Amino acid sequence: MKEIEKWKEKIESDNLSEDEEKIFNQMGLNGESRRKFLKGVSIATISIWASTYFTSDLFANAIKDLPDKTLVLLNEIKVNLRVNDMVKPLTLDSRTTLLDALRERLVLTGTKKGCDHGQCGACTVMIDGKRKLSCLTLAATCEDKEITTIEGLAKDGKMHPMQQAFLKHDGFQCGYCTPGQICSSVALLEEAKNGEASYVTENFKSIKRNLKLSEEEIRERMSGNICRCGAYNNIVQAFKQVHSGDDEMPTWEFATSEQMEKAKNA
Ligand code: FES
Ligand code: FES
Numbered sequence: 001m002k003e004i005e006k007w008k009e010k011i012e013s014d015n016l017s018e019d020e021e022k023i024f025n026q027m028g029l030n031g032e033s034r035r036k037f038l039k040g041v042s043i044a045t046i047s048i049w050a051s052t053y054f055t056s057d058l059f060a061n062a063i064k065d066l067p068d069k070t071l072v073l074l075n076e077i078k079v080n081l082r083v084n085d086m087v088k089p090l091t092l093d094s095r096t097t098l099l100d101a102l103r104e105r106l107v108l109t110g111t112k113k114g115c116d117h118g119q120c121g122a123c124t125v126m127i128d129g130k131r132k133l134s135c136l137t138l139a140a141t142c143e144d145k146e147i148t149t150i151e152g153l154a155k156d157g158k159m160h161p162m163q164q165a166f167l168k169h170d171g172f173q174c175g176y177c178t179p180g181q182i183c184s185s186v187a188l189l190e191e192a193k194n195g196e197a198s199y200v201t202e203n204f205k206s207i208k209r210n211l212k213l214s215e216e217e218i219r220e221r222m223s224g225n226i227c228r229c230g231a232y233n234n235i236v237q238a239f240k241q242v243h244s245g246d247d248e249m250p251t252w253e254f255a256t257s258e259q260m261e262k263a264k265n266a
Contacts, residue, residue: 131184195211
């Protein structure tokens, strides 16, 4: 909003560069009409109205010579991030979250930003094999740790078995939560192998390695990953298939033509 206010002031004082003049002329705002128009509209209105122009090629060209604001760092630190078997040296603001470093600096946009508050699980990645919320993890704490994102699960062009199972069991709808669900599921396989207990584990004192997780256990352990499309049943089926190694059949089936006909006439 501050940016828009600055633009408004600039326009009112007619203190525009040649490129800026072009942008506003293209928006149909020139000279006196520009000042009159601006008096009659709120900052919010102009920001909505001008948004398409601010993302246009013309605007992009006009701002290309401005210094890159993302490079003006406070509390600058250098971090070597080891992501998906590659080491990426980065210079970051010390407060940068791992999620922002992955998405904004390494362009690994498979990891999604949902709530940015540790509540939805969309940003789940694996750090040293453990699932972690990247929105609550500072990139600076990840030096020398092995980070795996959804982009790093496929090997030699072949999807990870969990990715294949999600496809087979239709474990998604819009797909926004899916990278987080899959990373969480892959790490959960290891937790089960290591015999780690959960809130619903019975007799956790006698817990052993290679746990066979019940459906209740899977749901409890995956409860940090929210799916707004409600694909939970299919996600559980997908996990069960990889966890048990059995060829689980999808719990849904296509309607027969008779059923379709019946539904049409109902
Ligand atoms: S974006 Fe990290 S938990 Fe929602
Ligand atoms: S598939 Fe849409 S949020 Fe999970």
